[in-house]
Amino acid sequence: MLEDVKIGDSIAVNGVCLTVTTFGEGIFTADVMAETLARTNLKELRPGSKVNLERALRLGDRLGGHLVSGHVDGIGTIIGTARHDIATLVTVQAPDEVMKYIIKKGSVAIDGTSLTVVDFDRDKFQVSLIPHTAQVTVLGSKKIGDTVNLEADVLGKYIERLLQAREERPVQNSKISQEFLSAHGFL
Template identity: 50%
Template sequence: MFTGLIEELGTVRSLRRGGECAVLTVQAERIFDDLKLGDSVAVNGVCLTVSALEQRVFSADVMHETLNRSSLGSLIPGSHVNLERAMSAGGRFGGHIVSGHIDGTGKLLRIRRDGNAVWYTVSAEPKILRYIVEKGSVAIDGISLTVASMGREDFSVSIIPHTAQETTLSERRVGDTVNLENDAIAKYVEKWMQPCRPAGTGITPAFLAESGF
């Protein structure tokens, strides 16, 4: 489990492809305090397992499914990536529940300044937007953010300068692809509701009345 609070920016050393998988190698600094083989690290929001470890450099295998669902396949040597180690049991929970299992990608539509804040508008598929609510949480490239506004085909977040400077958001440009992970709570609620609903129907006033609401 992660919190979406980025610990540092890493630099991609290489992305070596082989068949339907790849090996990603990243150089960093702060996360090596207690990093061990087999540990989990969120790289741009994608949970990866450390498979090799050298001084200030770690490698992780990236499976075919991960390459298809994320933007990791577009990384090149020199690319910066957001890094976060798995949350420790005694740590502060400053962001929100982030699993590192992204739901898909979105496209950066607009970037605009509003005083000292910066607004980022991201387009996404309906299967992702259905779980996003205004003032709810979303992880963009592993960064825990609050949804500031919603559109029919996109959503926006408003961030402070510190967040931009400490993450890859300061390097993002219109048209870039970003990894998205919905708030897990919304998906669990939907799953729990499904056995209670007649097949092929939604939640209607009649259904709520029959269920005692």
């Protein structure tokens, strides 16, 4: 995990993007500001806590899930788990600032793990963990009542912002028409 790490590199800890400030044999440190502690579940970690670690994506790397920035949108709480065939269904209660981006078969990152939404309701959603995901991520060991960092898919956030900008500054009557484009050689 830490081979070729450099000071200043980004490493996500439970989905929270942190900057490496020092490193040694199998360890690294990062500064964590009050804002990060207030908006994530990192404040609940204790020495020996298991965490998901992920290096930042390099340009040209293969994408295996949705784009995750390490900027947590909210904290959720696990409110249910159930076995379904080989999978474990996990139900997460989430705040409005996350739920507005949740769609069926859409993506969500839970403690940095990119997952597909199985179903959702007004204030909760459900994901399904295959045995491999449950084994290699901290999500497989989480219990009812545990908190998780949530990051919604970035595409929904961009679409929302574009729609807001359109409302804030409506497009004025344009002088560009089909006739204008044709007269200037575009059609």
